[in-house]
Amino acid sequence: MIKTVDGVRTIFVRKDGFEWGYFFLNPKGLFVAHTDYGTYGYHWPVSEGWDFLKFLANARDMDYILGKISHRDHLDVKKTEARVQKAILQMRREKAVTKDRAKELWDDVLFTDDLMHWVMEQQEFCERDGYELAVMDFPPDARSFVRELFPILQAHLRDELAQKPAATA
Numbered sequence: 001m002i003k004t005v006d007g008v009r010t011i012f013v014r015k016d017g018f019e020w021g022y023f024f025l026n027p028k029g030l031f032v033a034h035t036d037y038g039t040y041g042y043h044w045p046v047s048e049g050w051d052f053l054k055f056l057a058n059a060r061d062m063d064y065i066l067g068k069i070s071h072r073d074h075l076d077v078k079k080t081e082a083r084v085q086k087a088i089l090q091m092r093r094e095k096a097v098t099k100d101r102a103k104e105l106w107d108d109v110l111f112t113d114d115l116m117h118w119v120m121e122q123q124e125f126c127e128r129d130g131y132e133l134a135v136m137d138f139p140p141d142a143r144s145f146v147r148e149l150f151p152i153l154q155a156h157l158r159d160e161l162a163q164k165p166a167a168t169a
Contacts, residue, residue: 008030013149015148019037019149020149021149022035023153027052027053028052031056038142056157057154062150066146070139070142073139074139076135079137080119083135084109088102105122
């Protein structure tokens, strides 16, 4: 379903009867998506002659889109654990910690409820900025949004753009 009111295009998409999203777009760079993956929005500054809808229809770099509509504020636990493990092994090679302390640190990593806080609190990591060990990423729901629903929006926009020349001829 595509509807335009006062220059704002409303597009409703559904995937496999489950995932859904309302997209509100205007040619002046407004992008708002209210979906079952969350609500996202951004306003791209539009210059003369730049076709915003064509830009959205053909966008390929989903990390760029994610960077505009979301934030890298989600701790990637698996990648952070891998970095912490590597740091513990390095400290062990440098004899900065004993074998028993290294095992204790790794056991703590596996059983902590708050890995980010744990990394920041460890004395052994103070010399190595603990934040460097944390791997931050976009939230999983935002990644799912650009993987599952954004391509459907793009297909709608490409279809609409393909019909434009025929409508003006």
